[in-house]
Amino acid sequence: MNQFPYVFFLGIGGIGMSALARWFHANGHQVSGYDKTETPLTQTLTAEGINIHYVDAVANIPVEIRENRTQTLVVLTPAIPAESLEWAWLREAGYDIRKRSQVLGVLTQGRYTIAVAGTHGKTTTSSMVAHLLHHAGQDVGAFLGGIAVNLGSNLLLPASAAAPIVVEADEYDRSFLTLLPDVAIVTSTDADHLDIYGDQDALIDSFRQFVGQIKPGGTLLINHTAHPSVAAAAPAGTTIIRYGLSAEQGPELFATDIAAEGHQFHFDLTGPKGVVTGLELAVPGYHNVENMLAAAAVAQIQGVGPEKIRAAVAAYRGVKRRFEFVVTAAENVYLDDYAHHPREIEAFLRSVRALYPGKRLRVVFQPHLFTRTRDFAEGFAQSLSIADEVFLLDIYPAREKPLPGVTSAMLLPGITAPTKAIQTKEQVLASAKTDNSFDILATVGAGDIDTLVPQLKLILTERWK
Numbered sequence: 001m002n003q004f005p006y007v008f009f010l011g012i013g014g015i016g017m018s019a020l021a022r023w024f025h026a027n028g029h030q031v032s033g034y035d036k037t038e039t040p041l042t043q044t045l046t047a048e049g050i051n052i053h054y055v056d057a058v059a060n061i062p063v064e065i066r067e068n069r070t071q072t073l074v075v076l077t078p079a080i081p082a083e084s085l086e087w088a089w090l091r092e093a094g095y096d097i098r099k100r101s102q103v104l105g106v107l108t109q110g111r112y113t114i115a116v117a118g119t120h121g122k123t124t125t126s127s128m129v130a131h132l133l134h135h136a137g138q139d140v141g142a143f144l145g146g147i148a149v150n151l152g153s154n155l156l157l158p159a160s161a162a163a164p165i166v167v168e169a170d171e172y173d174r175s176f177l178t179l180l181p182d183v184a185i186v187t188s189t190d191a192d193h194l195d196i197y198g199d200q201d202a203l204i205d206s207f208r209q210f211v212g213q214i215k216p217g218g219t220l221l222i223n224h225t226a227h228p229s230v231a232a233a234a235p236a237g238t239t240i241i242r243y244g245l246s247a248e249q250g251p252e253l254f255a256t257d258i259a260a261e262g263h264q265f266h267f268d269l270t271g272p273k274g275v276v277t278g279l280e281l282a283v284p285g286y287h288n289v290e291n292m293l294a295a296a297a298v299a300q301i302q303g304v305g306p307e308k309i310r311a312a313v314a315a316y317r318g319v320k321r322r323f324e325f326v327v328t329a330a331e332n333v334y335l336d337d338y339a340h341h342p343r344e345i346e347a348f349l350r351s352v353r354a355l356y357p358g359k360r361l362r363v364v365f366q367p368h369l370f371t372r373t374r375d376f377a378e379g380f381a382q383s384l385s386i387a388d389e390v391f392l393l394d395i396y397p398a399r400e401k402p403l404p405g406v407t408s409a410m411l412l413p414g415i416t417a418p419t420k421a422i423q424t425k426e427q428v429l430a431s432a433k434t435d436n437s438f439d440i441l442a443t444v445g446a447g448d449i450d451t452l453v454p455q456l457k458l459i460l461t462e463r464w465k
Helices: 015-026 040-047 086-091 100-108 122-135 170-180 202-209 228-232 288-300 307-315 342-355 370-375 377-384 408-416 424-432 449-464
Strands: 007-012 030-034 052-053 072-076 097-100 112-115 139-146 153-156 167-169 183-184 219-223 239-244 253-261 264-271 274-281 323-330 331-336 361-366 389-392 419-422 440-445
Touching: 007 015, 007 086, 015 030, 015 040, 015 072, 015 122, 015 153, 030 219, 040 052, 052 072, 072 170, 086 097, 097 100, 100 112, 100 167, 100 170, 112 122, 112 202, 112 264, 112 449, 122 139, 122 167, 122 307, 122 440, 139 331, 139 377, 170 408, 183 202, 183 288, 202 228, 228 449, 239 288, 264 288, 264 449, 274 288, 274 307, 323 449, 331 342, 331 449, 342 361, 342 377, 342 440, 370 377, 370 408, 377 408, 389 408, 389 424, 408 419, 424 449, 440 449
Parallel strands: 007 030, 007 072, 030 052, 072 097, 112 167, 112 183, 139 167, 183 219, 219 239, 239 253, 331 440, 361 389, 361 440, 389 419
Antiparallel strands: 139 153, 253 264, 264 274, 323 331
């Protein structure tokens, strides 16, 4: 990529796109980009020296980009709409335009790659892998799909070109098929992105293709719940390690003596590479114990010993918006989580229930995508029913146009929580100021519900002090 001194991003504010932008910027390229919305993340990129504009107009493309076609790489996110004026101009002018996944494939080509895939759990697990190796003193790079709290970033720059790279391998739009991993993790293969795949069989086939690209002599760590045909697609000679919470589930890698104490989960790890006892994970949730099993096994594969793994696990502080404790008071807690799939929501809410038995739980949920809401309406209703109170925001459309009859209200009939309603963001804030009916508040979703978090934090900090 050194042949491109200029790099322009269409959709630079995306979490995966921004990591790439930071990589190019850190490596001496002149980086600029467009996004439709200014966010704390784009503000941070601007503060780091990256030029960003927010109005889709050819005149806003920086002069150096418009005047240096052959020296410019354009990186495109699938979220950019087809009617984008800037994309159309760049395409017609003959610029080298590549998808984010294609660029990631080029950057990892020829490097030792640890790729974490799965319909949910991949951001947390990839951040865990990067953290464990980094904390243990190993040289490692990482492109993450979230802001790792320990790193304060979604990018970890390696010191040398020989260092392994940890990559979140995204199944959306079959993006992960640009990667050739030495070590692959598959956290889950539940149905998702049916707007792209059509049905789960096509999604499973894509995961089979991804696993089939593991390099000779590589390793596959796969959750025991994943479709069995996925592991079967691994090349001959691949070391296959199945993992899960309990030995009763049949995996080779599992946890024992799991205990929840406050916000921490304590457990021991048993796997093909040995036993690691006395692990203390400060990020709660049984699903996070399972994610850490896979990450710790990768650390073992990379030669990290039990003592360093134990210390690194204890030091791990999670990913922003993944089981994030926003306000913690004597009797009350406010949590924020990125969950946007029924299985993720169920895992999150069951863990909240386990941590705070008997507490009244209010959930504010923003569905993400019209197609996902339509395809998994029953699952969303069932998982949200774990709460005592459920307030639904309007669907966050992201890249999609509205679908007739598909609204948040279609979830209400299936939700069995005693209290349920559609609310605006303003109503959510007003209720938080005056309503005493809940002990625990959780905001959940992958859209722009996170814009409520700072305001809710101020309100509840004042109320619960």
